[in-house]
Amino acid sequence: MKEWRAEKLMPGALIPVGGTARQYKTGGWRSEHPVWDERACKQCFLCWIYCPDGSIKVRDGKVIGIDYDYCKGCGICANECPADAIKMAEGGEPNG
Amino acid sequence: MKIKELSATKERFTSGHRLCAGCGAGIVVRQVLMATDKPVVVCCPTGCLEVSSTIYPSTAWDTPYIHNAFENAAATLSGVESAYRFLRKKGRIDREIRFVAFGGDGGTYDIGLQALSGALERGHGMVYVCYDNGAYMNTGIQRSSATPRGAWTTTSPVGKVIPGKTQDRKDLTACVAAHDIPYVAQASPSHWRDLVTKARKAFEVDGPAFLNILSPCPRGWRYPGSQSIAVARLAVETCFWPLFEVEDGRWKLNYKPKEKKPLVEWLKPQGRFKHLFAPENEHIIEEQQAKVDKDWERLLRLCGEA
Amino acid sequence: MAKLTEKIVAITGNAAVAQAMRQINPDVVAAYPITPQTDIAETFAEFVADGLVDTEYVTVESEHSAMSACVGASAAGARVMTATSSQGLALMWEILYIAAGMRLPITMTNVNRCLSAPINIHCDHSDSMGARDSGWIQIYSENAQEAYDNVIQAIRIAEHKSVLLPVMVNMDGFIVSHSIERVELLDDEVVKRFVGEYKPVYPLLDVENPVTHGPFDGLGGFYFEHKKAQIEAIERSRKVVLDVADEFKRISGREYGCFEPYRLDDAEVALVVLNSAAGTSKCVVDAMREEGYPVGILKLRVFRPFLARELSEALKHLKAVAILERATSPGSFGPLYAEIRSALYDLEARPKMVNLIYGLGGREFRPEHAKEAFGVCLKVAQTKRVEKPLGYLGLKEVEVIS
Ligand code: SF4
Ligand code: SF4
Numbered sequence: 001m002k003e004w005r006a007e008k009l010m011p012g013a014l015i016p017v018g019g020t021a022r023q024y025k026t027g028g029w030r031s032e033h034p035v036w037d038e039r040a041c042k043q044c045f046l047c048w049i050y051c052p053d054g055s056i057k058v059r060d061g062k063v064i065g066i067d068y069d070y071c072k073g074c075g076i077c078a079n080e081c082p083a084d085a086i087k088m089a090e091g092g093e094p095n096g
Numbered sequence: 097m098k099i100k101e102l103s104a105t106k107e108r109f110t111s112g113h114r115l116c117a118g119c120g121a122g123i124v125v126r127q128v129l130m131a132t133d134k135p136v137v138v139c140c141p142t143g144c145l146e147v148s149s150t151i152y153p154s155t156a157w158d159t160p161y162i163h164n165a166f167e168n169a170a171a172t173l174s175g176v177e178s179a180y181r182f183l184r185k186k187g188r189i190d191r192e193i194r195f196v197a198f199g200g201d202g203g204t205y206d207i208g209l210q211a212l213s214g215a216l217e218r219g220h221g222m223v224y225v226c227y228d229n230g231a232y233m234n235t236g237i238q239r240s241s242a243t244p245r246g247a248w249t250t251t252s253p254v255g256k257v258i259p260g261k262t263q264d265r266k267d268l269t270a271c272v273a274a275h276d277i278p279y280v281a282q283a284s285p286s287h288w289r290d291l292v293t294k295a296r297k298a299f300e301v302d303g304p305a306f307l308n309i310l311s312p313c314p315r316g317w318r319y320p321g322s323q324s325i326a327v328a329r330l331a332v333e334t335c336f337w338p339l340f341e342v343e344d345g346r347w348k349l350n351y352k353p354k355e356k357k358p359l360v361e362w363l364k365p366q367g368r369f370k371h372l373f374a375p376e377n378e379h380i381i382e383e384q385q386a387k388v389d390k391d392w393e394r395l396l397r398l399c400g401e402a
Numbered sequence: 403m404a405k406l407t408e409k410i411v412a413i414t415g416n417a418a419v420a421q422a423m424r425q426i427n428p429d430v431v432a433a434y435p436i437t438p439q440t441d442i443a444e445t446f447a448e449f450v451a452d453g454l455v456d457t458e459y460v461t462v463e464s465e466h467s468a469m470s471a472c473v474g475a476s477a478a479g480a481r482v483m484t485a486t487s488s489q490g491l492a493l494m495w496e497i498l499y500i501a502a503g504m505r506l507p508i509t510m511t512n513v514n515r516c517l518s519a520p521i522n523i524h525c526d527h528s529d530s531m532g533a534r535d536s537g538w539i540q541i542y543s544e545n546a547q548e549a550y551d552n553v554i555q556a557i558r559i560a561e562h563k564s565v566l567l568p569v570m571v572n573m574d575g576f577i578v579s580h581s582i583e584r585v586e587l588l589d590d591e592v593v594k595r596f597v598g599e600y601k602p603v604y605p606l607l608d609v610e611n612p613v614t615h616g617p618f619d620g621l622g623g624f625y626f627e628h629k630k631a632q633i634e635a636i637e638r639s640r641k642v643v644l645d646v647a648d649e650f651k652r653i654s655g656r657e658y659g660c661f662e663p664y665r666l667d668d669a670e671v672a673l674v675v676l677n678s679a680a681g682t683s684k685c686v687v688d689a690m691r692e693e694g695y696p697v698g699i700l701k702l703r704v705f706r707p708f709l710a711r712e713l714s715e716a717l718k719h720l721k722a723v724a725i726l727e728r729a730t731s732p733g734s735f736g737p738l739y740a741e742i743r744s745a746l747y748d749l750e751a752r753p754k755m756v757n758l759i760y761g762l763g764g765r766e767f768r769p770e771h772a773k774e775a776f777g778v779c780l781k782v783a784q785t786k787r788v789e790k791p792l793g794y795l796g797l798k799e800v801e802v803i804s
Contacts, residue, residue: 005153006152006153006623006624007624009624009627009628009631010604011505011566011603011604011631011635012503012504012505012506012566012615012616012628012632013152013503013504013616013617013619013624013625013628014504014505014604014613014614014615014617015150015152015153015154015155015613015614015617016604016611016613017155017611017612017613018155018157018158018159018160018161018611018612018613018614019110019155019156019157019158019612020153020154020155021110021111021112021113021114021149021154021155021156022110022111022112023112023154024112024114024154025112026111026112026113026114029117030117043100044099045099045100045102045103046099048099048103049099049102049126049127049288050123050285050288050325051123051126052115052117052118052119052120052121052122052123052126052324053111053113053115053122054107054109054110054111054126055111058103061100061103061104067111069111070111070112072116072117072118073117074117074118074314074321074322074324075118075320075321075322076118076123076321076322076324076325078322079322079323079325079326080325080326088322135609137478137606137607137609139474146618147618150614150616150617150618151617151618151620151623152617152618152619152620152623152624153617153623153624155614155617157612157614158612159609159612160606160607160608160609160612160613160614161606161612161613161614161615162474162477162606162614162615162616163615163616163617163618164470164473164474164497164500164616165470165496165497165500167466168466168467168470168497170467171462171466171467171468171470171471171474172470172471172473172474173474174432174460174462174467174470174471174474175430175432175460175470175471175472175473175474175475175476175477175478175482176474176475176477176478176606176607177474178430178432178458178460178471178474178475178480179429179430179458179474179475179476179478179479179480179482179607180478180607181458182429182430182456182457182458182480183429183478183479183480183607185456185458186456189607191609193607193609210463210464210467211463211464211466211467211470213463214462214463214464214467217463218460218461218462
């Protein structure tokens with residue numbers, strides 16, 4: 001069902017594949033964006049466990065940054081980081 | 097339990113869902129689902145989580161999911177679980193599958209209570225999680241039987257003569273415990289280790305389990321989204337939302353604040369309680385505090401801590 | 403109760419349906435007892451307790467939960483059956499639409515009973531007529547034999563790949579559900595082979611291929627298109643109902659169509675009836691024919707899908723037709739009348755039509771009522787005028803304080 005599209009109606013409005021929401025990028029919702037500081041980070045993973053949107057990127061057992069495709073800029077990570085390694089910055093775009 | 101190891105579990109509730117920024121429900125669902133490696137079938141009643149996670153053609157569930165209606169998640173999942181038991185019995189399914197419902201307080205405390213009670217009594221192997229955000233948030237913040245006394249909602253507005261909700265909230269966790277099911281617990285996403293531990297127990301008991309999990313709502317509670325975890329933590333520290341479990345009928349307190357904070361510390365950051373700080377309403381805060389104290393004392397007694 | 407191995411038995415309508423359910427041996431049954439359906443729920447519980455079926459029986463706490471559990475079990479990939487009546491069906495109402503909208507092939511027997519208030523436990527068709535827009539296929543049964551046969555056929559219709567819709571089999575409360583009749587039961591093996599093994603299409607329990615059942619399909623979505631697809635499915639069921647009936651004839655010798663004309667070809671006036679009233683009316687037709695009256699009847703078996711073209715074809719040669727209706731729509735005509743009348747609208751020449759309400763709350767339908775109905779028809783045929791389009795059969799003389 002990899003080639004499934006919305007217009008290919010299944011019986012009963014069934015969605016035949018899991019996790020298609022990943023195609024919907026919620027990053028555009030942000031009005032502030034979190035900035036992660038690798039050097040300050042203590043790798044405690046609290047930001048990861050508290051993020052409602054699964055937007056703390058983890059690779060090989062390490063926090064490696066923010067997934068701006070989905071991060072809604074709620075600021076929970078920044079508020080909960082015990083090391084002040086995440087700070088909220090103005091605007092939705094990290095480089096804008 | 098190591099947090100890093102949890103991060104290796106597959107995210108079955110994916111990014112791209114459309115819950116509000118900072119919504120507690122997303123945190124609750126992620127923390128519950130990281131508690132098991134077994135395949136999980138999810139059922140949601142109608143509510144915030146349901147509409148935000150499955151806007152056709154997108155689904156945030158990378159695991160089998162079903163929504164039926166508002167008041168019947170427990171009955172629906174009863175059917176799913178019965179089909180599973182049949183197919184297991186027939187050898188047509190050979191692996192263990194877990195079943196979990198995520199209902200809001202509307203779908204659980206109120207309109208879905210009958211179906212929940214029936215499913216618990218029948219003893220289906222399912223985990224029912226109530227993400228309790230204390231009002232009907234999906235329809236725009238109307239009071240539920242989980243709304244704390246004094247809170248503003250659109251159907252318990254702060255008027256010239258009535259200052260918000262005039263009734264106390266229902267103690268649903270105790271109602272469910274009275275069904276004498278194998279496992280019942282109350283948890284908060286702020287205390288993630290406690291929550292994930294409880295979810296693990298819930299997934300592994302034989303029969304029904306129930307988790308009542310506080311789910312802060314920035315829109316309905318009127319606080320900035322960044323404070324969701326902080327507000328949940330204050331609910332625990334003030335004993336408004338104590339963390340406890342009832343395992344095979346034994347009540348156990350899981351967390352006792354070193355110093356029980358006054359309730360105002362939890363009320364203050366939330367706009368829905370703003371009017372209570374007017375001089376004419378201060379008595380409501382006192383009454384609320386007295387209620388929290390009384391409930392806490394009773395809980396300590398039940399848990400053999402008094 | 404009659405022995406299970408006997409081919410010809412004397413049993414009630416409810417027992418016949420329970421036997422059909424035993425022979426079908428569904429994966430999951432979720433049901434809640436309600437008069438007059440109760441002994442279906444009880445008898446099936448005995449089958450479960452005696453190990454005669456493999457079914458997981460979910461003894462729910464309400465009909466709302468019964469249908470909700472059926473939806474869950476069916477979506478999970480199980481063959482699912484249930485039964486109800488009256489208030490029970492009314493309580494399921496919300497979930498009836500969902501079962502159909504989610505395209506779940508659930509089979510349900512509805513033992514027709516009126517709706518409160520006043521509370522009354524006896525037969526009329528208000529319950530199933532109230533659910534006529536829910537998207538369920540509706541089949542009506544004249545007697546216990548038909549109820550038995552229809553339940554078995556319903557499984558095949560519901561589960562047909564081109565249909566995938568729930569089916570409701572109706573029979574009259576008490577009149578059929580509780581009367582002992584001669585019923586020919588098929589062999590267990592024959593039924594087992596006829597219904598075959600259920601192969602679900604996108605089962606929830608296929609954890610390797612996670613599917614989402616019941617998503618939110620709002621303004622920007624495809625609600626309208628999904629509904630259109632559902633409509634097309636029930637349209638396709640017209641053919642499936644007949645194909646299944648053909649196959650059923652081969653195993654039973656009993657013939658079924660979407661409706662049954664009785665001495666209709668050369669009739670000038672006719673009654674259209676559902677369920678048990680057909681039996682009484684047929685006797686009256688025979689008696690009146692002896693006296694030379696050109697009377698006949700049309701017994702409707704399948705009400706959903708509605709066979710507008712076929713019905714207008716079957717009725718067009720008549721001079722007058724009375725639609726006998728065991729249900730009302732206060733403030734309007736009965737639903738059957740409204741639909742059949744509209745089905746005939748485009749004919750160049752069409753019969754005059756009257757709507758006669760009978761038997762509400764189980765009020766007995768006697769031969770003289772059928773005779774009275776034919777009398778009305780004959781008068782209309784003669785005068786070519788309908789004086790009163792809506793009438794009632796069998797009302798008592800009373801004084802009404804408004
Ligand atoms: S700002 Fe919110 S959404 Fe973005 S990464 Fe932090 S916690 Fe997640
Ligand atoms: S919470 Fe802060 S210190 Fe901990 S992993 Fe996240 S960024 Fe690093």
